[in-house]
Amino acid sequence: MNNTRRKFITSIGMLAASSAFPISTFAFKKTSKLKVALVGTGIRGTTFWGKRLVDEYGEILEFVGLSDINSSRLKYAMKFIGADCPLFTDFEEMIQKTEPDLVIVTTKDSTHHEYIIKGLEMGCDVLTEKPLTTDESKCQEIIDAEKKSDKKLIVGFNYRWSPYATKIKELISNKTIGDLVSVDFHWYLNTYHGASYFRRWHGEMESSGSLWVHKSTHHFDLLNWWINSEPKEVFAYGDLEFYGKNGPQRGPNCRSCDHKSTCEFYWDITKDESMKKLYADHEHEDGYIRDNCLFRNEIDIYDKMSAQVKYADNTVVNYSLTTYSPFEGWRVSFNGTKGRIEASEDIPYHSVSTVSEAEKHALEMAQNNKEEEHFGSIVVHKLWEKHEVVKVPIEKGGHGGGDKRLHDKIFVNPETTDPYGRTAGIRDGAMSVLIGIGARRSIESGKAIKIGDLTDLEPKKIRS
Structure with a gap:
């Protein structure tokens, strides 16, 4: 075994199952390469976890195998990614023949647990795209599998790494507004991006667990990280009133x-x-149709969602997701014992944008955006004082600049101390999806759901 692989295996073995992985999880040298296998060759797998890794980190890692149930797309994916490796429609065969150090899972959400668990059982460390999984039973299976394994699981959250989200974390951590009391967080998907979820398998509960899980896991992870506590209870409302049979x-x-x-x-x-x-x-x-009808009868997820989440530290969150807004953007407000923080992105009434609503999501996903730097604003309003406007550099490509920073942390600067604790492990992944799963269960039952009743993870007052 070469020095890089030995160092990688030793460092990732330090990961505690109940916390984010340590600073030294990954440590590569230019003289040898990490062996990576990818399962799932959809857009996220081929771009962010595929082509970008080859283009930016080809000197320190190599793809030793690609796997998908669609052999035709596999061949296209290999060329698009720029990999030169064997292709497999059988995941276990790929692992057995290629013996990767790291397996990256970017399949349909409802199958994440299958590949995560099998990867761990077959002796690989695993990195999964969000969400971790789609229901509480699968979540518990993953938790149990990681505990039994001497390998570890990483969840690829990227929104934490954007400069704008990081500045919010800094202000809260510094007690700029004292101790947090409550948070209002509202996310708006426009009629281009929002509609796209209902065209795909995401529109069916069995595949995605609903947008409470697939999309909102991003937002819940941000909340957990910003608040620095874990969710204790959730009550939610939701319905399907626009897409599906309503068309x-x-x-x-x-x-x-x-x-x-x-x-x-x-x-x-x-x-x-x-x-x-x-x-x-x-x-x-x-048979996967990417341009399905938005009004097909098979759609059974919610298109309007609202939840109230109580945290273990007694912070209360009001959250909503709108899936057919005329614009794409978000707003968040933090109320503290000493004041209030207000932040938002892409609200058209707050700034002039030359980007159309149809282009917004494509620009957000772009990995090599060369747009000129501009600034966003965060309003800090302390009690009995005038408000202050904090200017923060804004990037549009790669999820607000989060994508490239996450990759650099994993593959280039693993030993650099991160004062913001942005690296996410299995517990982070679980706590984010459990809010969405709990919200879904709340809608079904009409009752508040205790997060601690869903798995054997007991919510902590302070995130470790």
């Missing part, structure tokens, strides 16, 4: 629909070259 008209999918000329949501996937090459060209093999 005035429907068809098989956009390409073959009779309502193309009258549907405001019509999307021609054949004119989106990247989506056509990644999905439409390979749908004959697994």
